Amino acid sequence: MKTFTYGRDDLAVGLQMNAVMRRALPLVLVVLAGCNGFITRQPDSKPGPPEQFVDVLNYLSPNEPYKPGPSSLRLMTTAQLSASLKDLTGYAGDLPNVTWNQPLARSLAIGMATNELAPSIVEQMESFWYRVASETMADPTRRAALVKCTPSGSEDAVCARAVIAAVGMKAFRRPLNIEELDSYVSVATNAGKELKDFYAGLEYGLVAIMQSPSYLYRVEIGTVDAEHPERKKLDAYELASRMSYMLWNDAPDQELLTAAAKGDLDTDTGLKAQFERMWSSPKMAGLNAFSDDWLKLGALDNVLRDPKLFPQMTATLTQAMKSEVRLKVENAVRYEKDMRSMLDTNEFFMNQETAALYEQPGINGTALQRVTLPADGPRSGLWGSVGLLTATGHYDKASPTGRGVVMRLDMLCQTVDPPPPSIAALVKERMNADIAVNHEPRTQRMKLEEHFINATCATCHAKVDPLGLALENFDAVGRFRTTDEGLPIDPSGRALNQDFKDARGLTSMLKEERVFSECLTRQVFRYATGHLELKGEESELYKVTEAFKASGYKGKELFAGIVTSDAFRYAAIDAQ
Numbered sequence: 001m002k003t004f005t006y007g008r009d010d011l012a013v014g015l016q017m018n019a020v021m022r023r024a025l026p027l028v029l030v031v032l033a034g035c036n037g038f039i040t041r042q043p044d045s046k047p048g049p050p051e052q053f054v055d056v057l058n059y060l061s062p063n064e065p066y067k068p069g070p071s072s073l074r075l076m077t078t079a080q081l082s083a084s085l086k087d088l089t090g091y092a093g094d095l096p097n098v099t100w101n102q103p104l105a106r107s108l109a110i111g112m113a114t115n116e117l118a119p120s121i122v123e124q125m126e127s128f129w130y131r132v133a134s135e136t137m138a139d140p141t142r143r144a145a146l147v148k149c150t151p152s153g154s155e156d157a158v159c160a161r162a163v164i165a166a167v168g169m170k171a172f173r174r175p176l177n178i179e180e181l182d183s184y185v186s187v188a189t190n191a192g193k194e195l196k197d198f199y200a201g202l203e204y205g206l207v208a209i210m211q212s213p214s215y216l217y218r219v220e221i222g223t224v225d226a227e228h229p230e231r232k233k234l235d236a237y238e239l240a241s242r243m244s245y246m247l248w249n250d251a252p253d254q255e256l257l258t259a260a261a262k263g264d265l266d267t268d269t270g271l272k273a274q275f276e277r278m279w280s281s282p283k284m285a286g287l288n289a290f291s292d293d294w295l296k297l298g299a300l301d302n303v304l305r306d307p308k309l310f311p312q313m314t315a316t317l318t319q320a321m322k323s324e325v326r327l328k329v330e331n332a333v334r335y336e337k338d339m340r341s342m343l344d345t346n347e348f349f350m351n352q353e354t355a356a357l358y359e360q361p362g363i364n365g366t367a368l369q370r371v372t373l374p375a376d377g378p379r380s381g382l383w384g385s386v387g388l389l390t391a392t393g394h395y396d397k398a399s400p401t402g403r404g405v406v407m408r409l410d411m412l413c414q415t416v417d418p419p420p421p422s423i424a425a426l427v428k429e430r431m432n433a434d435i436a437v438n439h440e441p442r443t444q445r446m447k448l449e450e451h452f453i454n455a456t457c458a459t460c461h462a463k464v465d466p467l468g469l470a471l472e473n474f475d476a477v478g479r480f481r482t483t484d485e486g487l488p489i490d491p492s493g494r495a496l497n498q499d500f501k502d503a504r505g506l507t508s509m510l511k512e513e514r515v516f517s518e519c520l521t522r523q524v525f526r527y528a529t530g531h532l533e534l535k536g537e538e539s540e541l542y543k544v545t546e547a548f549k550a551s552g553y554k555g556k557e558l559f560a561g562i563v564t565s566d567a568f569r570y571a572a573i574d575a576q
Contacts, residue, residue: 067536
């Protein structure tokens, strides 16, 4: 196996090396499907009832021989970089406003495993690194936290070596090798000699470290597994880093790095012990990152609504919406006996702004408060939350098709075919035919009947429209309603080869489906490893799901099962 070492590498040179190292991830790209709802029907045409759609559910294969997937070279997200910078240098300010996070296949975790930095970003970040290094050395408190020795002069190589070794360990999440250590110490001491200032010299050493791909990327090289030479095993430091970013969305702490150095993470006992410690830590920010990745909550950061229809929309409202969804997931994963309860719980978290959308009086202030809604009410679980409903709405109305797509892709882990190439021509043809527009009131369900006039549209929309229409009682910002354009809303439908009468019925049904619990396993795995599961990894994920089920669907057991699985600890040597 070819191994790589990292010496004095600026970011541009390092990225060229990374291009060689990178293994292409086999990604299934899915495009949001949907014929546009503005295709109207002729007044005298009435679509007949569509043929009953048969759901073909894609279950994990228990019998597929295990074959590891790829390792990855994952660029840190902006959240991870911010946390790392604060831990490394004490810097708590904002990052430059650059295009950094890049989702792919609907996932930021996967996108960062394929992302490379453009030269323009490299240049902009370089000046930022110098500013951070300069501010760190100019601040007595921050400098003292970094420099534990007292330099004898501007060229004190011994002190510089101690500082660089400690900084490099935290920055690279592993010890520096001799070549790296020598080169960074050389940068610092030569600069100190030239500038006649030890601390000014350290600035250059610190910048060189922060520009290194070993800092900006989460590198996973591994070593050949002696017992199974067709695969490689992540080394202890790579495993510590993968686990830490999964659970904390931050770099490993000193205790975890020490455990890696001692070989504790090479054993199931040591790995589980560290998992238990980390799970109980207040640093468990990884669940927020998982929620954002799984449910695409980033949509709430830039959501737009028609101000005439929704004048209450503010940045503070949408952030409260996001926080509630995150809390619901965290509560289900860490504290509930059954993680699937996130689909049908009556526990909500709201502040004064969001309470207005829920029509809940007596909630004051900006802090989120736990509120138990009636068990027989229309709202339950994630899909009763104004945040998820808003994230999947349109500018001026709800989006049944969009909500159905999210449910299919992210909660059932199924694919949704993209619109056929002929759809644009179909839309143009129907518009050019001078079709009379029916100005009579019509519900979204009535409008979506247009999707079933054409067989090409019907095939795809039969997968998603019934799911989204179950949520039609909730408008574009999640407010409950019983009518649409003055007509009564019908939220009943059929999905997963079962009938349901409303949103609560659908989500209660979904909760009991194995395809949902398997999808939870898939989603946690994707978030943890940065790639879509391959066929050869399904047998491992099947075993994780079985243990998850046997535990009573405890979230802790699901996350622990992923961490201790072979699919988490091993990777293919030459994954294509």
